[in-house]
Amino acid sequence: MKPVRVLLPINAKGTTSACADAAFGLARRFEAELEVLHPCPPPSQRLPYATELSPIYFEAYLDVSRKQVDVEEKEATAWFEKTSAKWADVESQLLTVEGLVGPAVAQRSKTADFSVLPTVAAADDEMFDEARDAALFSSGRPVLFVPDEAGGNIGDTIVIAWKDAVESARAVACAGPFLEGASLVRLVSLIEEGEEEDETALAMANYLAAACLPVELQSVRLGDRDVGDAILEEAGSGVLLVMGGYGRWRWQEWVFGGATDYVLRNTDVAVLMSH
Structure with missing residues (x-):
């Protein structure tokens, strides 16, 4: 069966150029929908020591976290709009989910034919580490790992x-x-x-x-x-x-x-x- 959906998890800054090119390029090749997923932890999940804070400091940290969420969502939207404009013939959409990275990627990757993520060498940070684990272990679907050196014609x-x-x-x-x-x-x-x-x-x-x-x-x-x-x-x-x-x-x-x-x-x- 021909692929109908490709999943591209991103952080607030997007993803690597090679990864984006691979995801959009393959969506075009297979005439599939590209879902760009931005998992964004909500304010309440950004306070690891919240139980030790006084109510006044708790509200102050919560307010800072809300502003950070807004900033990250705007950054992700800007990255998506700039990148998708280069691939105007590809059906793509940005989905921002307020929640932890692992569960969000695991859920959305189950209904994608494959996910596209950078290799460890290309993006070795906590967000992409969690996304790689979730897509590979918790979806039942394959993952395409893309290094920075990957060429454009993947799969010849x-x-x-x-x-x-x-x-x-x-x-x-x-x-x-x-x-x-x-x-x-x-x-x-x-x-x-x-x-x-x-x-x-x-x-x-x-x-x-x-x-x-x-x-x-x-x-x-x-x-x-x-x-x-x-x-x-x-x-x-x-x-x-x-x-x-x-x-x-x-x-x-x-x-x-x-x-x-x-x-x-x-x-x-x-x-x-x-x-």
Whole structure:
């Protein structure tokens, strides 16, 4: 099914140029609606120590917070109007939601075909950290992570980082609209030391070929490389990378390192990820 809605979460200053170009450009390509979401915490949720304040100071802080909300909403509106004017042929709308970032993004991303967010390296701050987590873990939908280096024609060549896992299969399914327009699809199967070639990689390649997609299967020995580093190295430049996200418990990736976190911090190509 062709995408009908793309979600672009922003803060008061908007989002990165690469992220905005990707979201508007893909909405144009797929003839989809673009929903620009500005989650704005209300005044009452900006006072972490409110219970320790006297009523007089509480009201004063609340008044300051109200003014800050107004400022942020005006800034977000100005950014949207300026950016959308460059993409006049794209159906887009700004939705400002007064609420916490995580719940707001989780709710709206459930009714979008995919969300578009900057990679960790492109925007490493609290707002986008919460938005990335909510879109990836709480929506059931894929997320397109866009680095500053991403080119405008996302998806002409697609690289699928394949492994025999539910997350990989789900990512391929979510990439359907991108795959249909690709000139080349490379399915890369990384083989760790002591492992045999992954039979499911060949099965997936045959499945994609049966759908008349220009697919090439590449089985690559991992060697002494970390998985995340190997994925990016084998993907190369100027591609859309499709992969599953956080195939093991996230705390394990935090403690021991993992491919997902490494890719989100180091990629210079756009990554379509599904958990």
